[in-house]
Amino acid sequence: GAGTVEFLISPDGRPHFLEMNTRLQVEHPVTEAVFGIDLVALQLRVAEGEPLEATPPHPQGHAVEARLYAEDPATDWTPQTGTLHRLSVPAGVRLDTGYTDGDDIGVHYDPMLAKVVAHAPTRAEAVRKLAGALDRATVHGPLTNRALLVNSLRHKEFTTAHMDTGFYDRHLPELTASTPDPHAPLAAALADAHGRSRFGGAWRNVPSQPQVKRYATGDTEYEVQYRHTREGLSTDGVRVVHADAGLVVLEVDGVQRKFEVARYGTDQVYVNTTTLTALSRFPDPAAQxxxxxxxxxxxxxxxxxxxxxxxxxxxxxxxxxxxxxxxxxxxxxxxxxxxxxxxxxxxxxxxxxxxxxxxxxxxxxxxx
The missing domain is CATH 2.40.50.100 (RNA polymerase II/Efflux pump adaptor protein, barrel-sandwich hybrid domain)
Known part of the structure; x- marks a missing residue:
């Protein structure tokens, strides 16, 4: 078998013992990344009677791990359930997960979705690499702690390694505060409008009222307007460079911005890292x-x-x-x-x- 021993290292290099567990712990990929080994494979070799190497390998660089959970840190860390439509991270980091796209996140198990591990020559590089990967990750499904992880990794106390066990007691509200992209609802509406027949999709050869769609994220509602024209979709104040069901490119103040759009069911819409709910034009009074x-x-x-x-x-x-x-x-x-x-x-x-x-x-x- 194998055990996991945890230490804290003081600035002068002295190790301070924390705990010992007679098993691998959830953080074991950090050790594997730094030492270039496979601890599970080594366990199996020992179980088969093979000896380990006489000397351990030398550490190389630094590794940082983040646990991606289906939970809402802003509301007492409440676990979340539902369908995990899509989970992927950019190349260059390690993703350990037991879920695949389309799996159901139920109530019978711990809500951890995945572990994401970044390895780099220095701690600062590993932290930046992990934060960037999580920020660009695609996570479509229940609410997660992804934003909290990204904000934590980029917080000055963390980047300078001056955090302590009171970190979240002091900073949780600011770390969980979210500012939805104001152009995400427009991108969602344009993606939804793509492919509609011009003659069946409200196009006409004289000026008319714009199409109106409404979306919500959290407690905030957005109303967006656009028109079908001879040249394609258009909207006031923003130039539509490209629009299809999965990608919208808008020119905002002279800068082109890409919005990846995914829709599930009748009302769930994901635009980059913004989650939206498409609101019905005719709400059901019984649902109030x-x-x-x-x-x-x-x-x-x-x-x-x-x-x-x-x-x-x-x-x-x-x-x-x-x-x-x-x-x-x-x-x-x-x-x-x-x-x-x-x-x-x-x-x-x-x-x-x-x-x-x-x-x-x-x-x-x-x-x-």
Whole structure:
């Protein structure tokens, strides 16, 4: 067998022991990259009775590993589920994953999707290489911690190796803040419009109203407009250089920018690293939820309901109402506002899918 020993190295080169595990740990690709060995193959050789080399190989360069998780770091690291439509990273880094495109990310296992490892002559080069690869990676599916990893790798405390265990306590809000590309919704609309018949796609030989499409990312909605013209698709303020179902090239302020577009189902759209939801022109009134609705953030099982909780109870904002078990973790569902519980559908033992209505808390009149 083989064991993993972890150390911290102080600036003067002295090692400080952390822990020992009688197995390979998730970070073992870092050792393999630095020493140019295959630890799993060596384990098998030892099991077959072969001896190891008398002296270990010499280390070469530095390696850094990042764990890509299906989780939302901004909301208490909540695990995410759904279909992993596409996962790929640029050449030059190592990708270890047990998933393939189209696999389902369920609730029964740890939500780690992959390990991405970069090796380079120096630590600074390895960090930059890993950050760049993650930034350019294609990850279509559930929400992941990809942005957090990229921002962490590029943070001054990390690049200068002055981080500590309080790094995320101090910086998590800024590291998880996202700024969607403002041109991503337009690129999505132009890709969707590509291939439509000019005569069946609203083209006419006299000026008319532009086509309008709406998209959402997070809590932000975007409305974009474009026209079918004799020369092709056009929009105000931006020149459309090229547009097809998978690639849109826009000239913005004299600079050409490429947008890779992928669509899954009826409303999921990915434009580079921006995730969008295509909004229907005619929303279903039945799909509207009452204010204060609590939805299941993931598939799981309701394991506990707060003692004495019942319809009519007065609850406070942030008060735990029930607990949901998923992906080997227990997640608290809390009241979004101070008010009265007007509906309660959660019950111990009930299995729920993501988005299922669990309860409704109606805000108090004095707080409106």
């Amino acid at each position: 939820l009452a204010p204060g609705s609590l939805l299941a953030p993931m598939p799981g099982t309701v394991v506990r309901v707060a003692e004495g909780l019942a319809v009519g109870a007065v609850v406070s904002a942030g008060q735990p109402l029930f607990w949901l078990e998923a992906m080997k973790m227990e997640h608290r569902i809390t009241a979004p506002v101070t008010g009265t519980l007007t509906a309660l559908h959660a019950a111990p033992g009930r299995q729920v899918e993501v988005g299922v209505l669990l309860a409704v808390v109606e805000v108090s009149q004095e707080d409106r």
